[in-house]
Amino acid sequence: MLFAVLCLAGLGVVFGIILGVAAKKFAVEVDPRVEELMKVMPGANCGACGLPGCGGFAEALVEGTVKPSACSPGGASLQEKIAAILGTEVSTYEERQVAQLLCQGGIGHSKMLFRYQGISDCRAALASFKGQKACDFGCVMQGSCSKACPFGAIQMGADGLPVVDYYLCTGCNKCVVECPQQILKLVGVSHLVNVRCVNTEKGKDAKGKCSVACIKCKICEKNCPEDAVHVIESGNGTVALIDYEKCTNCGICAAKCPTKSIDKIPPISEEVVLEVGETPAAGCPSCGICKAA
Amino acid sequence: MQEYLIIVVSAVLVSNIVLSQFLGICPFLGVSKKLSASLGMSGAVSFVLVLAGTITWTVQTYLLAPLGLGYLQTIAFILIIASLVQFVEMVLKKFSPPLYKALGIFLPLITTNCAVLGVAIINIQQEYTLGKVLVHSMSHAAGFTLALVLMSGIRERLEDADVPESMKGTPIALVTAALMSMAFLGFSGLI
Numbered sequence: 001m002l003f004a005v006l007c008l009a010g011l012g013v014v015f016g017i018i019l020g021v022a023a024k025k026f027a028v029e030v031d032p033r034v035e036e037l038m039k040v041m042p043g044a045n046c047g048a049c050g051l052p053g054c055g056g057f058a059e060a061l062v063e064g065t066v067k068p069s070a071c072s073p074g075g076a077s078l079q080e081k082i083a084a085i086l087g088t089e090v091s092t093y094e095e096r097q098v099a100q101l102l103c104q105g106g107i108g109h110s111k112m113l114f115r116y117q118g119i120s121d122c123r124a125a126l127a128s129f130k131g132q133k134a135c136d137f138g139c140v141m142q143g144s145c146s147k148a149c150p151f152g153a154i155q156m157g158a159d160g161l162p163v164v165d166y167y168l169c170t171g172c173n174k175c176v177v178e179c180p181q182q183i184l185k186l187v188g189v190s191h192l193v194n195v196r197c198v199n200t201e202k203g204k205d206a207k208g209k210c211s212v213a214c215i216k217c218k219i220c221e222k223n224c225p226e227d228a229v230h231v232i233e234s235g236n237g238t239v240a241l242i243d244y245e246k247c248t249n250c251g252i253c254a255a256k257c258p259t260k261s262i263d264k265i266p267p268i269s270e271e272v273v274l275e276v277g278e279t280p281a282a283g284c285p286s287c288g289i290c291k292a293a
Numbered sequence: 294m295q296e297y298l299i300i301v302v303s304a305v306l307v308s309n310i311v312l313s314q315f316l317g318i319c320p321f322l323g324v325s326k327k328l329s330a331s332l333g334m335s336g337a338v339s340f341v342l343v344l345a346g347t348i349t350w351t352v353q354t355y356l357l358a359p360l361g362l363g364y365l366q367t368i369a370f371i372l373i374i375a376s377l378v379q380f381v382e383m384v385l386k387k388f389s390p391p392l393y394k395a396l397g398i399f400l401p402l403i404t405t406n407c408a409v410l411g412v413a414i415i416n417i418q419q420e421y422t423l424g425k426v427l428v429h430s431m432s433h434a435a436g437f438t439l440a441l442v443l444m445s446g447i448r449e450r451l452e453d454a455d456v457p458e459s460m461k462g463t464p465i466a467l468v469t470a471a472l473m474s475m476a477f478l479g480f481s482g483l484i
Contacts, residue, residue, distance in 0.1 A: 003361075004362055004364075007356065007357070007360060008368065011352075011369060011373075012372060018376070022383045026383040026384055026386065026388075027387075
């Protein structure tokens, strides 16, 4: 009995000492800045930065592999705190981005080949004859983006297309990744004019499939005072595309476009708005999760 | 030589640690959703299994057996395995960060893996010599890897299969595991 106790205690002590020594000898120093950064994080672990939670973001910040502006809930105030901890300059605040759907071919606009009644998932719908629409480029209207949105910012509209609520959208990129047609794009809130068609087929073919398709007429190109919109080569054909660097939101192209495939949206506020007339409480990162829930 | 060959064949196929002895079921079901993750887990288990097998055999032969403390086997082995995993984790973190990151979360999980303890105890029960212990541990590690890789391959395909709603996820994985286990029964006449 005594032997057994001594033996086991001995083993325990030996292993304890070995582990203790090893812990000292093989200690890997953790950057103290990571812990400091963790204290100022919004703590929503929303994943908008594309890293696993606020912890992952803090580590990536110290490594310098991610920009402070990647945290959309944190906003400008967080960027200042991060800069103070890391001892870097506050980078120019990057404006908020929201998802824009580059397709307007809803029910009534786009020609349907058949009625899809399978699983309500865009990838599944695409697997059967490239979706129910004649156009192979546009939205397949099964709402995978809406399901992927963690903030409830995407609802499916009456015409079958997803509608992005720009006030709830945090620009987290989840829907962009989810969309199998790659027709959701993150665009800065100051850019109000978008070409909402990605069909690269010839004008006549595109028009035959959808009444709001880009027909490559180049009227936008000719009328733009800033030389910001061009019909460029894309895939196997061409399609109009706006250079956001040059665009001044004048909206002339949208007004002149014969198929209205270019549109201009009303201005979007820079900050996420909770409710009309409601100011966020102190410490609220305006992530929008509460409103979505 | 022939003895060693028999040990290898019996450990990998006939008495496969997962599919015939039903040890290490937890990682078998938990970490078999993706092939890459299952390879990581197999690597970590193999590593610890061989090390633990050798060390537990040494402790048993030179400490517990001479003192007549065979009944302390289980608790002593758990102690050894737990400390060993901790130690290995620290060393890896220091000297091989890429490997540490690759094994990552899997290493601490092995602390309580019954496959490791099981092999260590079988080693003693069979009264193997050190050489045989090494071969036996390695073979069981290979058997574990085989079972996990097969399972993850099947589960990756199951993702695309049209599985009834109520059978999705764990239920179909358990059915798969049962069928695989039955298939491995076919090896029982091999030796």
